[in-house]
Amino acid sequence: MELDIELQPSDLVGCRYRVVQRYRFAGQSPTEAALRRIERAEAGKSRVLALLPTAPEPWDPPRFSRVHIDSDDENAELETLEALAAQTTIITGAVFTGVSDGRRWRATPDVLVRDGDGRYLPVIVSNHRIARPEEGRKQPLIATARLGLGAPSTGAYRLRHHAVDGYRLGLSARALAGFGLDSGRGAAIGQDRELAFLVDTGHYQAALSTALAASLPDRPRRLKECGECRFWFDCGPRLTAADDISLLFPGDRAERYRLRGIDTVGELIDADLGEASALAAAWRARIPVLRRVERVSAPRFDVEIDIDVEAYLDQGAYLWGAFDGRDYHPFVTWGGLGTAAEADTFAGFWAWLCSVRDDAHARGLSFAAFCYARHGENHWLSSSARRFGGHVSPEGHRVPSEAEIAAFISSDEWVDVFAAVRAQLIGPRGLGLKTVAPQAGFTWAETELDGEASVDMYRIAAGHTDADPAAVAEARRRLLSYNGDDCRATSVVRAWLAVGAPGTPPLMG
Numbered sequence: 001m002e003l004d005i006e007l008q009p010s011d012l013v014g015c016r017y018r019v020v021q022r023y024r025f026a027g028q029s030p031t032e033a034a035l036r037r038i039e040r041a042e043a044g045k046s047r048v049l050a051l052l053p054t055a056p057e058p059w060d061p062p063r064f065s066r067v068h069i070d071s072d073d074e075n076a077e078l079e080t081l082e083a084l085a086a087q088t089t090i091i092t093g094a095v096f097t098g099v100s101d102g103r104r105w106r107a108t109p110d111v112l113v114r115d116g117d118g119r120y121l122p123v124i125v126s127n128h129r130i131a132r133p134e135e136g137r138k139q140p141l142i143a144t145a146r147l148g149l150g151a152p153s154t155g156a157y158r159l160r161h162h163a164v165d166g167y168r169l170g171l172s173a174r175a176l177a178g179f180g181l182d183s184g185r186g187a188a189i190g191q192d193r194e195l196a197f198l199v200d201t202g203h204y205q206a207a208l209s210t211a212l213a214a215s216l217p218d219r220p221r222r223l224k225e226c227g228e229c230r231f232w233f234d235c236g237p238r239l240t241a242a243d244d245i246s247l248l249f250p251g252d253r254a255e256r257y258r259l260r261g262i263d264t265v266g267e268l269i270d271a272d273l274g275e276a277s278a279l280a281a282a283w284r285a286r287i288p289v290l291r292r293v294e295r296v297s298a299p300r301f302d303v304e305i306d307i308d309v310e311a312y313l314d315q316g317a318y319l320w321g322a323f324d325g326r327d328y329h330p331f332v333t334w335g336g337l338g339t340a341a342e343a344d345t346f347a348g349f350w351a352w353l354c355s356v357r358d359d360a361h362a363r364g365l366s367f368a369a370f371c372y373a374r375h376g377e378n379h380w381l382s383s384s385a386r387r388f389g390g391h392v393s394p395e396g397h398r399v400p401s402e403a404e405i406a407a408f409i410s411s412d413e414w415v416d417v418f419a420a421v422r423a424q425l426i427g428p429r430g431l432g433l434k435t436v437a438p439q440a441g442f443t444w445a446e447t448e449l450d451g452e453a454s455v456d457m458y459r460i461a462a463g464h465t466d467a468d469p470a471a472v473a474e475a476r477r478r479l480l481s482y483n484g485d486d487c488r489a490t491s492v493v494r495a496w497l498a499v500g501a502p503g504t505p506p507l508m509g
């Protein structure tokens with residue numbers, strides 16, 4: 001499908017049909033979730049703008065200038081060119097437009113930084129995790145506060161790839177190349193606003209050309225992102241009317257069936273392809289969970305603790321929740337993540353968990369702690385030990401070492417309930433806690449707080465917005481309720497598995 005539309009980097013990732021829908025429904029406003037995402041992006045950008053240098057230090061070369069352009073202004077592109085011509089050291093809010101690979105595009109690097117050779121480095125601010133610490137790596141980087149002034153150094157980080165960030169940098173470099181000002185390098189600032197990670201923008205060009213040149217689809221195909229898309233009101237009914245197979249297998253997951261000429265859920269049911277056809281039939285019959293095994297089971301212990309962690313982006317874990325079968329125990333901080341407040345909270349949680357475990361052992365009782373999908377909990381257990389190991393809280397609680405955490409998470413006393421679910425059950429809509437727990441009879445008091453909503457709620461709860469005290473208190477109450485229910489839901493699912501997951505039909509026959 002061909003439309004003369006100006007593409008932005010975000011149009012080149014995920015659903016390409018969104019561009020078509022934006023053209024068809026130009027007046028459709030963004031969803032609440034999208035607006036919150038824009039707010040978070042703006043908050044990140046403001047923080048970076050505040051960190052950028054405004055003047056050289058006494059020991060820096062004296063020539064320095066900084067210009068801000070309102071990127072929404074109709075003259076923004078012209079002002080960008082003027083700032084480049086004036087050899088401005090730091091330009092924020094720059095706008096470029098261009099045509100390549102047969103497409104019109106628009107690039108908006110958050111910052112342009114002039115290098116020693118008089119060329120420019122585009123810098124983007126992203127809410128992604130740009131890099132993770134990794135021993136032995138030598139990643140070029142520079143402090144945000146020294147952009148335009150200092151020389152890069154290296155740090156022990158491994159970069160993570162995010163296509164949209166690469167396209168933003170690649171497109172900006174392409175624009176600069178048109179003026180002979182491309183330095184060949186760019187920088188990405190992620191959730192740690194104080195560090196800019198340097199990258200070779202040449203790496204992105206081939207993928208960028210492919211993405212720009214790709215033709216636009218002429219119909220929707222369901223993807224994960226449909227759930228939060230403003231155009232679902234149109235795409236959803238069309239997919240349902242077509243009985244499209246992507247309703248069952250989103251994205252490319254249905255590709256192997258399409259290659260066999262199977263495009264609809266009905267055709268997949270009729271194709272008699274074993275598990276896939278059985279899942280399709282379950283989806284059609286609105287059966288969320290099926291059993292793969294004759295008899296579903298789960299181990300029980302004398303003392304059982306269900307755990308769930310809540311974190312804010314990559315910045316830290318603010319809530320460790322634990323349910324002991326009777327009471328919910330939250331260990332929470334609304335103070336600064338990455339500071340002693342977070343360390344104290346983790347130390348308190350760990351001391352409590354160890355006391356419950358040691359007491360069970362002392363009484364000759366078996367003990368296990370549980371979570372649902374261990375990835376997040378394991379990450380924050382290890383990361384908390386790495387960042388705060390040895391810290392002692394005012395109450396005298398000690399943050400464990402990484403070795404202690406490694407021993408715990410590899411022990412039989414740390415159990416991933418999701419692994420047990422996945423081994424024994426299957427579901428046409430996946431086996432997330434929100435899908436499985438209702439089958440075990442559990443419902444959440446807070447129904448709309450997962451994913452991005454909880455990120456926004458945390459920003460209110462931690463006082464990062466201008467919400468009034470009543471709204472802050474309400475946000476805290478809701479996050480605690482949600483975390484407590486996640487812990488309880490895990491407990492209920494375990495109990496349900498242990499009695500054979502009653503009410504769950506078999507996968508086949």
Ligand code: SF4
Nearest residue numbers: 015220226229232235
């Ligand atoms: S609802 Fe889904 S298919 Fe439709 S435009 Fe949005 S993401 Fe694409």
